[in-house]
């Protein structure tokens with residue numbers, strides 16, 4: 001039987017649709033035409049951008065766990081093997097290899113060098129992932145085909161051997177879920193956990209079976225089965241899997257800060273729609289010049305026709321009121337004197353335009369369309385509606401009845417845990433029984449969601465019961481784009497969230513641990529309907545830090561904030577990392593304060609107070625609270641930034657005052 005093959009094209013341009021993928025089809029032809037079609041059958045073909053996380057995720061999803069797993073026996077990755085900074089294919093693949101097939105790679109290179117010396121410039125590699133042979137070849141059609149041609153004779157044997165051995169570890173054996181190469185998409189249940197260890201400390205590596213919903217505590221995993229992935233890779237996975245919300249038409253009254261325009265908005269009319277006075281004064285015929293003139297009319301603000309002005313007359317006008325036809329300038333009241341009034345003394349009969357008054361034609365008049373002309377674009381697609389008011393104000397002038405905006409993602413929020421008592425309900429307990437705690441996660445997350453402008457559904461506190469948890473999440477996903485939970489994601493016997501998401505909801509866990517402090521067990525999944533689940537750690541600081549690090553950027557992407565960059569495809573699909581400046585803004589800041597000892601294993605995100613130093617004209621960040629334990633919500637007080645600390649080394653064990661650090665902005669900086 002022909003061996004199923006996955007072909008993955010790695011190219012920013014192809015994934016944006018700016019270039020056609022010619023290598024993928026050429027490789028498919030080469031393999032399927034070899035041996036008269038007997039050896040290879042392409043089961044999955046996909047294009048991804050040059051993102052290490054997406055490459056690794058796709059290859060893992062296609063790789064089999066053992067004989068009969070039904071996954072690809074061979075995966076060929078084409079592209080991203082050059083020597084430029086964006087070429088990350090080899091870096092993405094090699095950590096996945098359970099066996100290196102160095103000689104196979106050498107055979108490709110040696111054969112290709114006979115054709116062109118340029119073959120020396122690509123990083124061709126080969127190895128085994130699970131029970132699948134994986135090759136990385138150059139991105140050009142010619143290079144890709146020529147490399148694979150060199151080893152066509154030995155490939156069937158290599159693939160047979162890898163399948164029989166099943167790799168060093170049966171990647172999918174844990175939950176018995178067969179790998180399924182499905183048109184290039186990762187199959188449900190194929191998440192981050194199946195990889196080999198990519199972390200810094202042996203005891204932090206993944207191991208043990210996937211957590212199950214039965215079997216008793218004695219059988220639980222004693223090592224987390226989830227690979228601990230870098231923060232950047234986790235972010236890329238979030239941005240790749242959280243979908244941009246569809247656009248809808250809403251009236252002005254329903255626009256909210258945080259929403260993003262999905263279409264350019266054009267002016268339906270001129271503003272102003274009539275020649276308007278800029279000053280309180282007198283409309284005049286400029287050529288009349290200074291002198292005494294009868295006040296023949298008054299134009300206060302308001303709708304209605306205005307009597308035309310004749311030379312030798314003036315008309316009183318208010319700021320913003322129409323300038324009568326015939327007038328071509330407005331003289332401000334300060335440049336006039338009363339010359340005659342009615343007997344009662346309350347109405348002007350004549351005024352003197354003083355010598356020296358400014359009365360050039362057009363003076364103090366905003367002509368029709370002066371602010372914005374009919375047809376002009378008042379706001380471009382991608383514009384974020386801000387709480388500063390400018391966008392809503394400008395749109396209000398446009399004469400449109402409705403505006404096309406991306407829907408805001410509605411998010412359901414749930415705290416989990418038998419020990420957690422509700423703090424938002426009508427009757428929080430006056431005193432806590434022994435072992436109970438007050439819910440501070442849900443209130444904090446609801447506040448943070450409100451600041452983003454996301455509608456939230458409060459799911460309350462749910463007990464540590466898989467059926468209750470699954471029911472509550474399933475119910476919420478019927479109406480919401482995502483659910484954020486806290487608690488129950490670590491190694492405890494009642495930490496149900498991960499198995500509930502995978503086994504009850506059929507979800508795919510894209511990552512279940514992140515190499516960071518705090519928030520290590522942060523979990524991100526999507527369910528078959530496309531909605532997301534962020535299962536955040538229960539420790540309050542860990543929950544809120546994970547929200548700002550991953551959930552908020554994901555929600556901004558869903559709302560369309562990356563469209564501000566101008567190229568939806570580039571930012572959203574092809575290169576999620578490029579959008580980070582908008583989706584998770586940060587600044588370089590000078591750290592001030594007592595020396596901090598760096599964690600030797602995980603990069604740390606310390607709660608910081610970020611302020612603009614007016615004297616030195618630079619950002620300065622201090623630690624918001626000295627006691628940074630992840631249980632201590634109080635350490636988030638006053639925090640408007642997360643200070644990114646690198647992993648410590650012998651050469652750099654601490655950071656001292658004056659060091660430059662990245663401050664991730666989570667609230668308005670102080671000025």
Ligand SMILES: Nc1nc2c(c(=O)[nH]1)N[C@H]1C(S)=C(S)[C@@H](COP(=O)(O)OP(=O)(O)OC[C@H]3O[C@@H](n4cnc5c(N)ncnc54)[C@H](O)[C@@H]3O)O[C@H]1N2
Pocket residue numbers: 415416417419420437438439440441442486487488489490491492495518519520521536537538539540542630631
């Ligand atoms: N054996 C291991 N234990 C733990 C690990 C580990 O790797 N191996 N990781 C630790 C880390 S790091 C974190 S973070 C926590 C995360 O645990 P869970 O997400 O499973 O959360 P819980 O166990 O349910 O709760 C942890 C902690 O937080 C309190 N909590 C929970 N919900 C709330 C809430 N809504 N408001 C206030 N406080 C809450 C809860 O009572 C616990 O004290 O796991 C470590 N353990």
Ligand code: MOO
Pocket residue numbers: 516517518519520521537539542630631
């Ligand atoms: O990672 Mo946990 O979030 O340190 O407390």
